Amino acid sequence: MTSPLRLALIAHDEKKADMVSFAIAHADFLAACDLVATGTTGRRVMDECPQLKVKCLKSGPLGGDQQIGALIAEKKIDAVIFFVDPLTPMPHDVDVKALMRLAIVYDIPLALNHATAEMLARRLSQP
Numbered sequence: 001m002t003s004p005l006r007l008a009l010i011a012h013d014e015k016k017a018d019m020v021s022f023a024i025a026h027a028d029f030l031a032a033c034d035l036v037a038t039g040t041t042g043r044r045v046m047d048e049c050p051q052l053k054v055k056c057l058k059s060g061p062l063g064g065d066q067q068i069g070a071l072i073a074e075k076k077i078d079a080v081i082f083f084v085d086p087l088t089p090m091p092h093d094v095d096v097k098a099l100m101r102l103a104i105v106y107d108i109p110l111a112l113n114h115a116t117a118e119m120l121a122r123r124l125s126q127p
């Protein structure tokens with residue numbers, strides 16, 4: 001038996017509804033993953049998809065992106081789905097960039113929008 005995919009879920013506020021739709025549409029796939037998320041994203045996903053268990057870290061602006069970055073550096077995350085809001089300035093933009101940089105450094109799949117997340121979920125849910 002293979003170990004579950006360790007997947008991080010993150011969504012900026014304007015994209016949280018999008019993340020919830022994604023989670024509902026892919027609930028079976030996500031239920032088979034070890035899920036970790038920034039605080040508000042994780043709680044929102046669990047509220048709307050109660051069958052999913054998500055380990056919630058700190059909220060993004062309070063260090064959650066950095067915690068996910070650290071997990072990537074420790075090789076404890078296999079893939080990241082991060083629904084980024086490109087139209088709103090973020091006080092923690094440097095943390096967001098650092099997380100993306102580490103995903104690139106460690107060469108893990110990083111989906112930054114819904115279309116790419118769909119492809120990732122379809123690909124990763126294949127046996």
Ligand SMILES: O=C(CO)COP(=O)(O)O
Nearest residue numbers: 038039040041059060061
């Ligand atoms: O700000 C975020 C990512 O940069 C997301 O954090 P929350 O999930 O806590 O809203």
